[in-house]
Amino acid sequence: MFKAIRSRKQRHDRDGIFAGNTPSRAIIDIGSNTVRLVIYGGSMRAPTVLLNEKVTARLGSALGATGRLSDESVELAMRGLRRFVLLLEDLEVDDVDCVATAAVRDAENGPEFVAALKALGLAPRVISGEEEGRLSAMGVAGAFPGASGLVADLGGGSLELVRLGGDAVHGTASLPLGTLRLPDFRKDDAVGGGSKDVRVDMRKALEKALKKAGWNAESFGEESSGDGSEKRRTLYLVGGTWRAMAVFAMQEQGHPLSDPHGYELGRAEAETLGKALAAMGPDDLKPRERISSMRAEKLPDAAVLLLALLGQLGPERLVFSSWGLREGLLYDRLEPHARAQDPLLAGISVFATLRGAPPPLAARMAAWTVDAAPARAHGSERLRLAATQLALASMQIEPNIRLPQAIDWALHKRWIALDGKARAMMASAISANGNRTDLPQEVHDLASPEAIAEAQCWGFAVRLARRLGARSPRSLQVSRLRVEDGVLVLRLATSHADLFGVPTEKDMKLLAGCKGMEWRVDIVADEALRGGD
Secondary structure (H helix, E strand, O other), X not given: OHHHHHHHHHHHHHHOOOOOOOOOEEEEEEOOOOEXXXXXXXXXXXXXXXXXXXXOOOOOOOHHHHOOOOHHHHHHHHHHHHXXXXXXXXXXXXXXXXXXXXXXXXXXXXXXXXXXXXXXXXXXXXXXXXXXXXXXXXXXXXXXXXXXXXXXXXXXXXEEEEEEEOOEEEEEEEEOOOOOOHHHHOOOOOOOOOOHHHHHHHHHHHHHHHHHOOOOHHHHOOOEOOOXXXXXXXXXXXXXXXXXXXXXXXXXXXXXXXXXXXXEEEHHHHHHHHHHHHOOOHHHHOOOOOOOHHHHHHHHHXXXXXXXXXXXXXXXXXXXXXXXXXXXXXXXXXXXXXXXXXXXXXXXXXXXXXXXXXXXXXXXXXXXXXXXXXXXXXXXXXXHHHHHHHHHHHOOOOOOOHHHHXXXXXXXXXXXXXXHHHHHHHHHHHHHHOOOOOOOHHHHHHOOHHHHHHHHHHHHHHHHHHHHOOOOHHHHHOEEEEEEOOEEEEEEEHHHHHHXXXXXXXHHHHHHHHHOOEEEEXXXXXXHHOOOO
């Protein structure tokens, strides 16, 4: 088996199907609104999405009226699924999870649909609402290590509520409050932009449904951090409609980042957002960039649901998560040692390796620079290592487009377990690695001058390390970079004294200037560096 997997990987690498990534895992997610195929590669701790294709079949659209999946929706779904099966066969992806959620499990003709899936050669699992909620919570746990709070996964057919603490799920519920069912809670036919009374009545009806199901502020349980200090009650929002809501909020705010994953709102901000969207109609939202027509139809009602959650649960902050059910399926299968991996470093390692900066190289560079440019008050060593690896990877980009593209990597690519300040620090380090200190306004909006300056020192140190000996392992073995009595010191072995050329002198001046220090070079006997100093 391992030989077959290795052979397949070599063939995909040779063919260049996914730029060096091997498609190793796939998930077919059959929901109430969409049927989706996602193929993953890279590290399953921070998986790389190689293909993401969906069919908007709306399997749950007729469920409320007829109790069945409509013939039209089933045919549209099956057409997409037949294509998905062929794609998986042609790409030789054998590890496939096929899961169906609310629409299929609730429909009278759900078993017939499942039989049709099996006839295609799939092995579908119709998961319960509780299992759906647990898996979504596992996705949140994977995206936000140590997460604690409530998870609200909003799909087309249902709303899953889960209490999460670390990797442990303490309670789940599946409620018939999905986006396709929310209109049932209106007292008239208003679709968004309805009268204030209509929206208030709808909010009260939804709060009543939540209360009847036993969900309230006490559902958060005892919230405390690892050091015993109080945590804010956090509600994690999972699902495409919530993400569209986050995109709207970020646009209104003029937020410097573009990815809604990890976007946060306080209670008052969330109330303002919910009221604004509840008063709008689909036609107000459809012209918006990055908000599809389908999401525009659902957002006003979802906003009323948000207000009901705020009123009934009383969270102090909201966090939007792009990781949910599918990522939870991946995370749930990981061994404990794999779950313990840092998702930021796992993701960047795969990304940078494909761009000529494998982890061993970055680790050598980070170790060589740690004394002169460590993480201080604003960063961490994991962030400095990630910035080092991304800075090295950026050197594979043509010089005329290098910095803008690499800064976009830092600011806008979906890295996991990374906040806006950390993104800005990575961008600052990458820029300094390219001898640039003029940064886009987004960086200044996300991080303080002190944090930016700390990261720039990381970048100048990486520049010195990689240019000293053209990234050769030997150049780092015959040299040391230290701070001694407030002076930046480069120690070079006699055998490699000539490495101190004009570029090295310039790079020493840049790093010393960033640190506000004097600098010097000491040429020492080779033996003096063999003991690790």
